[in-house]
Amino acid sequence: MFHLFRKKTINYFSAEEKAKIVAAIQTAEHTTSGEVRVYIESKCSYMNALDRAKEIFTNLKMYATAERNAVLIYVAIKDKQLAVFGDEGIHQKVGDVFWNKSVKTMLQHFNKTNYTEGIVTIIGEVGKALQQHFPYNAQTDTNELSDDIVFGK
Numbered sequence: 001m002f003h004l005f006r007k008k009t010i011n012y013f014s015a016e017e018k019a020k021i022v023a024a025i026q027t028a029e030h031t032t033s034g035e036v037r038v039y040i041e042s043k044c045s046y047m048n049a050l051d052r053a054k055e056i057f058t059n060l061k062m063y064a065t066a067e068r069n070a071v072l073i074y075v076a077i078k079d080k081q082l083a084v085f086g087d088e089g090i091h092q093k094v095g096d097v098f099w100n101k102s103v104k105t106m107l108q109h110f111n112k113t114n115y116t117e118g119i120v121t122i123i124g125e126v127g128k129a130l131q132q133h134f135p136y137n138a139q140t141d142t143n144e145l146s147d148d149i150v151f152g153k
Contacts, residue, residue, distance in 0.1 A: 012040060012077050017116040018149060024120040025147045028127025033134045034069040034090060035145040036126055037062060038119060041152030044076035052076070053083035056152075063087055065144045069134045071126045073106075073119060082106055084122060093133040102126065 013021070025036050037060065044052045053074035057063065062070040068089030075082045084102040086094065102122050109118025 012042075013116060013149075020116055021119055021123070021149055022147055024123040024127075028123050028130070029143065029147065031136050032069075032127060032130035033067055033136060033141045034071065034127075034130030035062070035065055035143075036071050036073065036123055036130070037145055037147075037150065038073045038075070038123070039150045039152060040075045040077065042076065042078040043153075044079045044081045049074060049076060049081035049083040050085065052081075053085040056150075057085050057087070060145075060150065062145060065089075067134055069130060070145060071130070073122055073126070075106075075115070075119065077115070080110065082110070084126070086126075090130060090133060094129050098129060 021038055025038065028034075028036050039053075039056050039060070047055075053072055056074060057070075057072045060072070062072060065087065068087040071084065071086045071090060073082075073084050082103060084099050084106075086099065091099075102125055105125065106118040106122050109115070109121060
């Protein structure tokens with residue numbers, strides 16, 4: 001008999017913490033046409049976190065939003081690497097300064113092992129930036145991307 005073995009995904013967050021992150025995404029997206037996704041994996045091997053975030057952004061087809069205003073929050077827990085990557089629509093509005101500040105804020109929380117709080121805080125900050133530049137329109141807005149956290153290996 002042949003069996004396929006799959007490496008078990010490590011659970012870094014409790015069900016309550018996951019629910020808190022998803023709720024933060026939904027709250028942020030309620031005020032904007034922008035989209036926020038969170039991707040968490042254990043290691044960011046062989047590349048820097050920003051390059052990995054760009055790769056994941058593409059793999060998740062996050063560039064397919066109407067206004068190119070999706071943002072990916074990427075975290076490699078074991079490697080203690082992270083990045084915030086925004087599509088061209090939002091990047092043109094906020095620039096590198098905003099993304100760098102977001103990473104520094106998350107690191108302050110992560111250094112105290114407050115991973116959930118760090119992620120939730122950044123989702124809120126990203127949501128405010130998206131709201132400012134891409135306000136919610138009840139007639140035209142749809143949820144273009146899933147709000148669920150994506151877990152890698």
